[in-house]
Amino acid sequence: MRPRLALVPGEPAGIGPELIARAAQLGWDAELTIFGDAASLQRAADALHLPLELHRAGSTPASARSIGIIDIPHPVAAAFGRPEPANAASVVEALTRTAQACLSGEADGLVTGPVHKAAINDGGIAYTGTTGLLAAHAGCEVVMMLANPAMRVALQTVHLPLREVAGRITPDALERTLRIVDTALRTQFGIAAPTIAVLGLNPHAGEDGHLGREELDIIIPTLERLRCAGMQLVGPLPADTAFLPGKLRGFDAVLAMYHDQGLPVLKHADFANAVNITLGLPYPRVAVDHGTALDLAGTGVADPSSLFAAIRCCTQLAAHRRGLP
Structure with missing residues (x-):
């Protein structure tokens, strides 16, 4: 049985959604479920001329290329490169719901895309970073x-x-x-x-x-x-x-x-x-090692290597945690 990983695209106006769309083109040694806004993922895929098949998590996929999603809609369709503070609550909701899924055992690990801290704070939510949010949610150092x-x-x-x-x-x-x-x-x-x-x-x-x-x-x-x-x-x-x-x-x-x-x-x-x-978290969490790259969003030139490495790393950590080969 493959590890089950939760993926969060992060800031919808940045490169996170298109990196996830690129990841959806490949086969992985884990079962991936996206927690995020389906519409922003589709916009990113369309901008990069990539096919994207999504199915509701828990339902039967139409094809082997389809990836599961728990749709957490953003109230505003953010334009590439222009973060919208009105989406702050839905971005944070995606993170907290994936964290809860890991704590409850529904997911074996978490991979997160880049989040725009200023947009979250401008949206009225005190936010110093995803690491701090997850630590507070799990109650650990x-x-x-x-x-x-x-x-x-x-x-x-x-x-x-x-x-x-x-x-x-x-x-x-x-x-x-x-x-x-x-x-x-x-x-x-x-x-x-x-x-x-x-x-x-x-x-x-x-x-x-x-x-x-x-x-x-x-x-x-x-x-x-x-x-x-x-x-x-x-x-x-x-x-x-x-x-x-x-x-x-x-x-x-x-x-x-x-x-x-x-x-x-x-x-x-x-x-x-x-x-x-x-x-220190009670589950594996791996993030990309870069920011939202707002200037690259929608251009198709963003390098997906860090996200791919994060998925591979989290897969290995989750498999070890579950005692899988």
């Missing part, structure tokens, strides 16, 4: 990890001004992140004894305190405590050499202290196949 065939990079802090990063790196916060990453590598990725490389915050990992004391006062004591608890942790490592290919081969994941410490290296290595994985 999560960690963002990006991955591609070259590496996995988790983040201690995410979207913060650089001047605020050091204050957020505390012993409790670091331990919480490392426990979530270690557990996810064991349970979701099937790595029995994962090795996690932990980067230092400061240049040269602090140079024995001469370039900052966060390593001596916070990071090293926390790593030593968790090593005593059985975790395999390497570091703190200087970020400028930790990503050398020879070193990366010895790590199952790298924990970066802040967004631009780790992600530029990952994206340079293989941007097209990078995906965003939310660790």
Whole structure:
């Protein structure tokens, strides 16, 4: 039996619907169900001159090319490249309904397209991102990890001004992140004894305190405590050499202290196949590693590689969770 994945196109004025329409042209090792607006998917498919067959989820498809959908209509037909705040509630509804489907066991995993944060907030809904929404819905703490065939990079802090990063790196916060990453590598990725490389915050990992004391006062004591608890942790490592290919081969994941410490290296290595994985949820959630690309919407030139990689990754995680081959 194939894993059952829920797909959310995201912002209807962006490239999400056309990426889903492209995915619908291919065969997958999972049963896909779209949660979203059928009309916007059809407009995107028509703009790209792609055939699109949709059937109501749970009903018998007319052909093997048909993909199931739970239609969540948008009140306004958004033009390509022009987000409409009036659609904010239906975009968020699609996300919450897929999350509930995963929690109830109706779906085995969730793949999300890019969402336009400003349009959601302009529509009167406080929204900082899909990751936070899903974490709040499930009532759990999560960690963002990006991955591609070259590496996995988790983040201690995410979207913060650089001047605020050091204050957020505390012993409790670091331990919480490392426990979530270690557990996810064991349970979701099937790595029995994962090795996690932990980067230092400061240049040269602090140079024995001469370039900052966060390593001596916070990071090293926390790593030593968790090593005593059985975790395999390497570091703190200087970020400028930790990503050398020879070193990366010895790590199952790298924990970066802040967004631009780790992600530029990952994206340079293989941007097209990078995906965003939310660790800590009670189900697999994988997102594309790009935004709504409003300027490309409807043109047919948007690269679907990240969505395809997200579907493949979520399929693997969901299959492992269910004990499927």
